[in-house]
Amino acid sequence: MPTAPRPPRPAAPQPRVPRWVPWLPVVLLLLDLITEAIVPDAVAAGFLLTALPVVAAFSYGPVLTAAATLGSLALQILLALHAGHVNEQHHVWVYIATLLSGVMGTALSWQRTRQNRNLLQARTVAETLQRTVLRPVPERTGGLRVAGLYRSAQAEVLVGGDLYEVCDTRFGVRVLLGDVRGKGLGAVRTVADVLGAFRAAAHDTPGLVDLADQLDRTVLRDAADRGDDELFATAVLLQYRPGSDCVEIVNRGHTTPLLLSGDAISPVPCADELPLGLGHLGPAEERGKPTAVALPPGHTVLLYTDGVSEARDPAGAFYPLAPRLAALGTTEPDRLVSFLAQDVRHYAGLLADDLAVLALTPDTSEVSGASDALRTTDAPYTPGTP
The missing domain is CATH 1.20.58 (Methane Monooxygenase Hydroxylase; Chain G, domain 1)
Known part of the structure; x- marks a missing residue:
């Protein structure tokens, strides 16, 4: 299924001189x-x-x-x-x-x-270089409508310690959203390594758990190269096959995704495992299977980093994510993301941490429906094939 064209990249900011x-x-x-x-x-x-x-x-x-x-x-x-x-x-x-x-x-x-x-x-x-590391997400891909938000705590830096990526693969749409421990150039390096590993492995690794394990080893190697035994990254991985009525989710120590329906917002009940880079500390046999979550039309999965849920107002109160979204009364991805972009900033003022958000919902448009009907087969599909 062809994806919507990405918006043109804005020109590099000019050095600003006060108007006076x-x-x-x-x-x-x-x-x-x-x-x-x-x-x-x-x-x-x-x-x-x-x-x-x-x-x-x-x-x-x-x-x-x-x-x-x-x-x-x-x-x-x-x-x-x-x-x-x-x-x-x-x-x-x-x-x-x-x-x-x-x-x-x-x-x-x-x-x-x-x-x-x-x-x-x-x-x-x-x-x-930073936009090569963190690419804009497509508006439509593989039977999903997607909206994304990324803000670095440092206004002059485009990429911080949070990360996300959406890949249309022969196994379905695969999504990664995560948060690397630490800040600065060291965190950006790990972000680039994890995203590079995900983009390569997402197209060739059949199992979502196996894909998470590869990313776990990537962070572990990065920690060994840097001599940082405390380096890790929390992440949530999601997989959606076109025409399906559910998504598969693997959570490696990340904030719990939310499922938004017309009249309810509920956390996704998936197993919470060790973060990437720390998987060797737990028994391999305890790693569970992906959690299947029903995702019918009109429902939206919201993935987010703790830059959203742990944003604080001047009194120190955490941002009430679920109540704010419930009051908004919509599951449209673009409206959810636009609302959070403004509301979190208004609630917390200056950001103390990077934040990333992805909202995904089945694409019910006629074009998407026709494309999905053609692609509904028992075998995995290859992007771009009729």
């Missing part, structure tokens, strides 16, 4: 002219223009800064002529000081422009 900064040269010029108009004629107010080139350098390029320098010199000479002091020694030194200020301002402007260009290039590369 570009107006500083104009304010200085007006102040100089007003001073010239109200003080006695024996005083030339052009002394104030000595700082104008440096002030202009903080907002404008080297060409405009050089032009501001020449304009300042010309205006100083005109004002001095008006006062009859154009050839006096202290005015000559003012002209020299303005010229030196212009040279330094032009050099400062050139350096600032160059640094901004390098910063923009670095941000573009960083954004490209």
Whole structure:
């Protein structure tokens, strides 16, 4: 089944300058002219223009800064002529000081422009790499409608310690959502390793438990390479076959998914096992089978990280996820995710932890229904086959 096209990636953010900064040269010029108009004629107010080139350098390029320098010199000479002091020694030194200020301002402007260009290039590369690690989720895939939300606790960073991925495989749609212990670049490295392992293994590993075990070994190897015995990642894996009325879920130490129907919200009763990277600490024979959860049309599975459930208001109270969603009164994935994007921020203010959310519901559109009917076979399907 073809998926909906992904939205275009936004351009890399430009370095921001406060709106009032570009107006500083104009304010200085007006102040100089007003001073010239109200003080006695024996005083030339052009002394104030000595700082104008440096002030202009903080907002404008080297060409405009050089032009501001020449304009300042010309205006100083005109004002001095008006006062009859154009050839006096202290005015000559003012002209020299303005010229030196212009040279330094032009050099400062050139350096600032160059640094901004390098910063923009670095941000573009960083954004490209981060979006390669954490890809946008498709709106429709394999008989499901999907909506996702990801927010890093650090506003300037696109990827933190949370992760999610949706893959349309020959075994059905497979979904991963998790949370790596720790923050910073170390957590991002583990996120990249886990996502890379999931994207590769999801297409070739028949069992969902076996897939979780492969991710467990990935985190364990990463912990050994870094010498971090406490490294782990909580995760929940989900599998949905097109045309099916249920999903399979494996929970490795993660927050309990929620099932939303028209009139109820209930936690998914699945076995809670050890997180990824710590599976070797428990007996292998105790690892259960995936939990089958009914998912008829109109029902939605909500996967989320503790950045949502453990968000706190100023009084320290946790975010009441289930009651808030119940009051919303909808199971539409996009509306659920849009609501949480605004409501969690409004409830908790600045985020103290990364958060990730995935909402999944059967696609009941006519196109999806026709595609699912063609694909309903006993054997696993291959994405893109008619």
